[in-house]
Amino acid sequence: MKIAVVYQYYQGHSAPGHSLIYEYTQHLAEQGHQVTVISGETGYMRPDQPRRPWYKRLLRIEHDGPVKVVRTYTYSELHRSYLGRLISFISFSLTAPIGLLRADKPDVLLASSPPIFPMFSIWLVCRLRRIPMVFEVRDLWPESAIQMGLLRNRALIAVMSWMERVLYDHCDLVVALTQGIHDDIERRGWPANKLKVITCGVDLEMLFPDLCAGRTIRLEHGWGDRNVILYLGAMGQANNLDLMLDAAGRYEDKEVLFVLVGDGMQRPHLEARIRAECLDNVVILPSVPKAMARAYINAADICLVTLMDIPLFQGAIPTKLLDYMACERPVLCGIEGEAAEIVSVSGAGVVFPPSSDQLVIAIRALLLDPERRRSMGENGGRYVRAHFNAQVNRAKMEATLDKVANSLPSR
Known part of the structure; x- marks a missing residue:
């Protein structure tokens, strides 16, 4: 399969923070699939700033082992304020579709959220190019931001809620990272046959008593x-x-x-x-x-x-x-x-x-x-x-992507 993965904070084990997408993509490539990642420039816990001017960072292609990585410009001051984080999300929403359009058309796309803004623009590209899309939900947005008191603007809440509904309605499958996320989405009206739970596993070759x-x-x-x-x-x-x-x-x-x-x-x-x-x-x-x-x-x-x-x-x-x-x-x-x-x-x-x-x-x-x-x-x-063996969960994700890629064409 040709698989595209979109996640704003793609990074490997040499960087701090989440590495689930890195582990998924490396596994998929090792199984013989052609994998391309569309990502931003700055890791979630990496406050270091790019040194080149923004217009020289619109699009950069690199290789992480067998995985092709297309990095697109993102506003990098996300650690300084919630406004900075919002601007970072919006910047990736504008540049990620460019990265996806520059890649070969995949058989299936995995989009991992949050943030939700880039997922919406990526879905638009998928709809135009008739690419089946699997939407991985790690955190429920905008509801989590609302409950934490970070999001109070009614207009922004309405826009993000509308985006969430469109994504759940029109993607081919929603993968929830926990049973609680799955149950919340189902309780709000989406059918169980469109939802699947694939939890975050542990790489037992990396994390063990030492x-x-x-x-x-x-x-x-x-x-x-x-x-x-x-x-x-x-x-x-x-x-x-x-x-x-x-x-x-x-x-x-x-x-x-x-x-x-x-x-x-x-x-x-x-x-x-x-x-x-x-x-x-x-x-x-x-x-x-x-x-x-x-x-x-x-x-x-x-x-x-x-x-x-x-x-x-x-x-x-x-x-x-x-x-x-x-x-x-x-x-x-x-x-x-x-x-x-x-x-x-x-x-x-x-x-x-x-x-x-x-x-x-x-x-x-x-x-x-x-x-x-x-x-x-x-x-x-x-x-x-x-x-929570990561090897088992990686195999589940691979089987899920294969099933979606070989099902009816995306609507």
């Missing part, structure tokens, strides 16, 4: 024998990381160190709080490449995952949760819904109501019981290997 790598990180950073509570990932408003700093401010035991590794729009705010409140038991580190994530996770005694307490996030499964579990680290989960169910059913950690007092109580209880932490880690590892 105490030697963990000890190396501890030595490099001088953490010694301190008990490390780790958060590794994006630092956006949705991630609710003030909760971790609140808990650190209440924690009197200086043998406990709170470590945040990552980047995002909230990082300057978190750094300012650490300075203003003299939180000497908190360390904030730059984001690390996906290939280095295993070492940092294995350096932790306990790993933390949390999101804002809004109804929509009850259907979320943060990839960092699965990464922690794959490395057999005990997890503190401050999220209700699907993520909490995974932690509870697997026995991989403790689910706590998202408050700093409850987080402190949970940390103290786990640090007093090393055997319980060890057992939780092993439970999580077994569960991920049984239910």
Whole structure:
């Protein structure tokens, strides 16, 4: 098959952040398919700026192993403000169709969202060229932005809601990243036979227990024998990381160190709080490449995952949760819904109501019981290997794309 994939933040394991699309495309190419990716210039957690002027960056073709990558101009100041992120989305909406039109006509196209604006312009090209389109939904937009309080403009909400309806109506298949996303879309009226769940799997060759790598990180950073509570990932408003700093401010035991590794729009705010409140038991580190994530996770005694307490996030499964579990680290989960169910059913950690007092109580209880932490880690590892193996999910995506490509022509 000739497969086109559109995702604004395509990047490999040498960069920090999500690598699901990279892993899908490399797998598809290894199976003999001709794969072309249409992507923007800046990774989700990469604030570095392109040096060439914008008019020399309208379109650039590179190769990532067997995968052809067409990078198109995108506004790169997305980390500075929500307006900057919106402009970045809109810029990719205008340039991504150019990249797709420059590529050979594919047999099927996979479009991964958010953001939703580029998906709409890509759908228009698919409709004109009669290309079957699979729409992967990682996050429900605009509803998640509305519930977080980031989107209040009624006109913009109406436009984005209309785009969402058109995409769900006219794409050939909607792939939801979690069961909660699937159920939300079905509840709003779309038929079950147009929806499919393919969860985010874990690359078990990259993420696994590695105490030697963990000890190396501890030595490099001088953490010694301190008990490390780790958060590794994006630092956006949705991630609710003030909760971790609140808990650190209440924690009197200086043998406990709170470590945040990552980047995002909230990082300057978190750094300012650490300075203003003299939180000497908190360390904030730059984001690390996906290939280095295993070492940092294995350096932790306990790993933390949390999101804002809004109804929509009850259907979320943060990839960092699965990464922690794959490395057999005990997890503190401050999220209700699907993520909490995974932690509870697997026995991989403790689910706590998202408050700093409850987080402190949970940390103290786990640090007093090393055997319980060890057992939780092993439970999580077994569960991920049984239910979230990336190899299985890549094969599911390949079969899904093949089925859509060989079905009736796109409407």
